[in-house]
Amino acid sequence: MRECSRCEGWIEDSFRFCPWCAAPQRLKLVEFFAASPRIESDDGKALRVSRYLADRHVRFSIWKERQAVEALSLDEAEAERLAAFLTAPAPPRERLRRVAARVLGR
Ligand SMILES: [Zn+2]
Numbered sequence: 001m002r003e004c005s006r007c008e009g010w011i012e013d014s015f016r017f018c019p020w021c022a023a024p025q026r027l028k029l030v031e032f033f034a035a036s037p038r039i040e041s042d043d044g045k046a047l048r049v050s051r052y053l054a055d056r057h058v059r060f061s062i063w064k065e066r067q068a069v070e071a072l073s074l075d076e077a078e079a080e081r082l083a084a085f086l087t088a089p090a091p092p093r094e095r096l097r098r099v100a101a102r103v104l105g106r
Contacts (some may be wrong), residue, residue, distance in 0.1 A: 005054060013055075027053040032063075051079075058082075 001010050009020035016026045029051040035042035048068070050059045058079040061071035074082065091099075 025054050029053070 002013055003009070004011055004018040004021060004023055004025065006023035007018060007021040009018060011018050011020070011025065017024055031049050033047040033049065035045045035047070037043075044064055046063045048061045048063055050061075052059065056076040057073050058076075059071060059073045061068040063069065
C-alpha cells in the first residue's frame with residue numbers, strides 16, 4: 001500500500017491509477033540502448049531502462065529478439081549511484097594501459 005500523490009488516498013502498490021481520484025500512479029520514462037557492436041555475444045540484444053517516477057525506482061531489462069530475457073530494479077539511491085558511476089570522467093587510455101600492464105605483469 002502507498003499514498004496517492006494527488007489525493008493522499010491509500011492504494012495498492014500494483015494499481016496503475018488511483019481508485020479514488022484516477023491519477024496515474026506508474027508514470028514512467030522508457031529508453032532502449034543498443035548493445036555494443038564490438039561485443040559479438042551481445043549481437044541482437046538491447047537494454048531497456050524504465051524510470052518509474054511515482055514509485056521512484058529504475059528497472060533494467062535485457063531484450064533479445066523482441067523479448068525480455070532478464071530484468072532488475074534499482075531503488076532511487078542505487079540508481080543515483082549508478083548515474084554517478086557512468087558520468088564520472090574515465091581515466092586517460094595511457095593510464096589504463098599502465099594499470100593493465102601492472103596487473104597482467106607485462
Ligand atoms: Zn488519488
